[in-house]
Amino acid sequence: MADDMLKSDNLPQNPERASLEGRNKFMGFWFFLGGETVLFASLFGTYLALRNSPAEGPTASEIFGLELVFIMTIVLLTSSLTSVYAMYHMKNGDFKKMQLWLGITVALGFTFLGFEIYEFYHYVHGYHFGYTTSAFSSAFYTLVGFHGGHVAFGLAWIISLMIRNAKRGINLYNAPKFYIASLYWHFIDVVWVFIFTVVYLMGKVG
Amino acid sequence: MSATARKAGFGAALWDYLTTVDHKKIGILYLVAGIFFFILGGLEAMLIRIQLISPNNEFISAQFYNEVLTMHGTTMIFLAAMPLIFALMNAVVPLQIGARDVAFPFVNSLGFWLFFFGGVMLNVSWFVTGAPDAGWTAYAPLSIFSEGHGVDFYAIGLQISGFGTLMGGINFIVTVVNMRAPGMTYMRMPLFTWTAFIASVLILFAFPALTVGLFMLTFDRLFGANFFDPAMGGNAIIWEHLFWIFGHPEVYILILPAFGVFSEVIPTFAKKRLFGYSSMVFATVLIAFLGFMVWAHHMFTVGLGPIANSIFAVATMAIAVPTGIKIFNWLFTLWGGSIRLTSPMVFALGFIPTFTIGGMTGVMLASAAADFQYHDSYFVVAHFHYVIVGGVVLGLFAGIIYWWPKMFGTMLNEKLNHWFFWLFFIGFHLTFFIQHFLGLMGMPRRYWKFLPDQGLDLFNLISTIGAFFMAVGTIVFLYNVIITQVKGVKVSGDPWDARTLEWAIPSPPPFYNFKQEPLVRGLDPLWIEKTEGNGKIQPATPLGDIHMPNNSFVPFMMSLGLFIAGFGVMFQGTYWVLAVIGFGITAGSMLYRSFKDDLGYHVHKEDLEDEKGDGSNG
Ligand code: HEM
């Protein structure tokens, strides 16, 4: 049985849910995302309460530009799509293609993160909008930074899964791991959609 | 404690407990740690009461009083009550649903070690710059301006232990959903399992709010953020909201499992099936649901306005309805039962009126207009001790005594248990009943001193005397534990003549719990077999290999890493090195975990057949 877990041929249709361990992971991770939702909801609530409190510092509409953020949104949404492709190939047992699409996902993730760092750098140096400038700035960097931290963690996670399993194929043991990593990635994307709306769009327009 | 441990010597036993992923041993770890912190919190309580024994007392300094007060509350809630609840959940829930282990044994152990290191972190503060002193609620801006590192220890210590609790919660949700034995439908689950399940759901949705609040507190204090600083546009009320969005569900996280304990104890010792089982389940779910909508009843005096106050007042009073349903169900279970006054039963009988009083004062507090008078007075102190001590603590001790045989295979001395109960119970009412009146007379809570000749002297003296009774009671309990374990007289698998699945296997159970998966034929499965079958649970599956998880030292290391890193983040400067080392240990442990396959091992069928006595059929 233990050996079966590591075999890569004759996998069932949904290898991520074929074992009890896999089903447990799958369900546990959904619940974990429920908790994460409350975490981000709390951060959003705080941000909404403080977004009009710039103290002496710049306001939202003074610093936000939508072009870069729009590109970032596209990049991250695309990476969600590519991770779906990766999971599609996982279910078909095509390990090479899965790795390829995960690689593209990771590349897009890094692009996003790069843009975000550039954005923060720009605010700090171009507008003197630092973490301690005002309640608004603290709330902004904490919310967006938590999301960025999640992206960075997700990247590290997917990369280590890719490296660890590079020399062997998909099996019942690692399929759930890949699958929940991709779930996590989708979750990060969804959170970003809310950030785009609540932070940037409402900051510029509302 | 286990037979293998005694044979193998102390070092091996220690290593076994440091690496264990067995829910029964993790339950014991939670129990030992929880009782340790309960004693610590109790000593702090005694210091508070001795300081307040007479007016203008100089027993301890004002600053030290603030620290002791803060640490008492924080310790009791997060480091005593929570782990003791997890102790019972670990010891009992998998057995009650006929599972071999929890869904995530590794995460289970991680949860314990995170809680443990968080608790140690909090208490290290005593020796480094002083303990937190802003109250267990750590309201901003007091907590922002508190000097030294006390509140930093609070924020980071609770953060670490909070992660552990969150993981424990997720683990038990999945365990209950996925790991039930054949025939164990939701509506056949014992009420302790139900309440543990619902409490876990509450943990999942309540703790992240605290996580965020604690992060903000940390960032404000250590990194110059401005969340709670009005001068920079911040808003101190945000902390109160986040704290109570977590905090009110937290009180239900504590009380629901205690309700669960009583719902097991009362039917067993009344020899009757629980009255209104489905309404009990319904009430549990409803309490949990409403529990999320009442947090602002802690903030009536903040100035949220009459509309908000009214809504939260009505929502709060509504919770009394499902709670009342439960009280009546317990009474009706007792009605006409053949009652055995064992000590867990006596705890249950003491609980019912005590908790009812706490619920009544709760409804009084919930009247927003009246609360302006009660708020922050000893009336509130009396209220929450009636529900927390009269509810949670009595429930925990009833549960510990009731399941002690299952956990250790021995039986606590009943006579001493009764002594413990009466000392504790009388002491409790002496201490806290009178505090209602102290509060109504205007004595504010959390004050270091009170003045003479304001009519407060005698009542405070009585209150302190009561506290000594409780302390003596607790000492009797500890003495009982020691002599019971030293004597080590073994008892059978079912010493109480009980009704649920955990009593169908030996005490303590074999490490794989059930040799064959049990077949559950209804509510109170063991009782069904006792009355309709041959008294033994029938197996649902043929004897086969059993898959078991491997022990692991990784959870300990991951938690240790965060513990070390906490100091780096707190002291900064050259101490940043500690943060690098600590986070390095944690990240390294996680990588190790994901790079090394951990497939567990199998206990073979042949070995199981050789073993004497059979696992599933008692
Ligand atoms: C019928 C049910 C209950 C009602 C209506 C109720 C109502 C209240 C209200 C309105 C307050 C705020 C008082 C103030 O600060 O002015 C309060 C405080 C408190 N309650 Fe309850 N409560 C109930 C049950 C419980 C239970 C079951 C627990 C714990 C197991 C609990 C624990 C607490 C604690 C710890 C506080 C004080 C928090 C603090 O300010 O430090 N309550 N309750």
Ligand SMILES: [Cu+2]
């Ligand atoms: Cu409350």
